[in-house]
Amino acid sequence: MNQQQLERIASDTFQKLFGLRASFVQTELTFYGCVVFLVADKQKVVIKFSKEMGRLAKEIQGLERLSQIVDCPVPAIYFYGREEGYDYLVLEWLEGQSAHELPPEAKAIATFGEHYTDILLALHECSHEKGFEVDADSFAPTLSEAFEHWMFPVYRYLMSSASPFSTQLKDSFERLWASRQQVLAPINHGSSLVHDDCHIGNVLFDPKTYKVAALIDPCDVGFKHREFDVFHLYDVRPDLNLADIYMKKASLADGYQARRWFLSLWDDAKHSRNIGWYDEAWISNKFERYYQECA
Template identity: 25%
Template sequence: MQKLLIKALKNIGDQSRIIEYRRVPGGDINESYYVRSQKHTYFIKCKKHPPQKFFQLEALGLEKIRKTNSIATPQIYGIGERDGYGYLMMEWIHGKKTGQTGEWLGRGLAEMHKHKGPGFGFQEDNYIGLLPQKNSYISSWIDYYREFRLEPQITLAVQKELLPTSTQKKLDKLLTHLDQWLPKDCIPSLLHGDLWGGNWLPGYNGKPYLIDPAIFYGHHEFEIAFTELFGGFPSNFYESYQEVFPLSPNYEERKALYQLFYLLVHLNLFGFSYLSSIENIVTRYVG
């Protein structure tokens, strides 16, 4: 691994000696390292035989968010490959939350969500975790959510034999009636796409940073619904978000329907422990 780290530094023009490197927590997918050279400090993610364009798409998402000038992302230093390992080099972010961190995070995310896309979707396929996500730009949010988000996850879960037949039938019914709960006239907002509590972190003086995106343009309430699914966001995050980009009066009615997608993703990634939550949501909407 040290040889890979040395090459990664040389590829960005850092020829100085590595003073320290150590493996750090970085999720279930990649190996992650803190690397300190005589010149700079880096965070490097690597994976053996990564899926096609895996780190390039992550970098694209971070850069897309950065260009909105709304909320911070780590600076990207380089992407490369050595001995079958792909890697992504970024700025090392380290800090502690302050009383203002949640407020800054909420305001920043709301400002990011105000950036409108040419349609719902994205110009490139990408990944959520290791699961591929097909993308295209279409004009209907309801059709996009059905065809590009829910249906692929349901199909995969059926292939993996993770969904009982009775649940499949209810999901089919739900898919045909999405227009009862989802808005027909929302704007396509730039979304992080995988914003749970582990995909943001505080930097210097508590400044919040977004990491590990799976970006696309969609209904902004879809993103907020996921932040409520597993926790990890302070209360003033929601207060500040609402001041900038208020949620609709119907948000609570559709929130679980948006959380359904992420529960299907977790079902496909981690197995049956998420099935009962999925069945509860489906029963709530279609009986």
């Protein structure tokens, strides 16, 4: 992505929407795209660009759904557009610091951990009588059926000649795919509404109270299983022990530690299909951790 081009698009969009010339506060290149922070007088916005076509349309839906459920702010949506081949989303600028910057102090860690896990638990208490969401207004009664719907396109890409995956990793994923029903059997029923990318890089905290200030950047919000959120709690700042705090409040089915790596591996495969990301050593290490838990 061309940073200067995106900053120009963001600046022009800001002026058209608000009639003001903005100053650039910060531009961040992210895993899935680019985020530009703009300010003029009292008007402050965040403008997001995505590498993946259709990603921001899903985010709009996700933010709207979360705003109806969670007991903390989520960004309001001001505008959704497309310019020079880039989708972009103009969002409310919410105050707070990224939770990956949470200070390593006992009070900060305890306060944030309790509050954030309570928010996730409330989200996960929302279930759907029809089961697991596969499309808008379409559900599967079991997780294994829904998982096949979500992940078969990923598996097909991964095994194709167009994917960057080595022969060894393709063999490993082929075995992983074959084991899906057995691995998912303990959690095959009981859906939960999930954020689907809830690592703390996607959470803001209040630096005065250490409580959650906002929930941002949802991925594929929908009725899945709570474990699709829980495994993300290890992704950033594992020293906060958020998964352990969560599991003290809500017990998970037997075999969770193996499913944690199973779900994480398929999440990586999804990222590869969506934006071409690939790190063989990273993925191989996860397979080793998965095999250790299955032993």
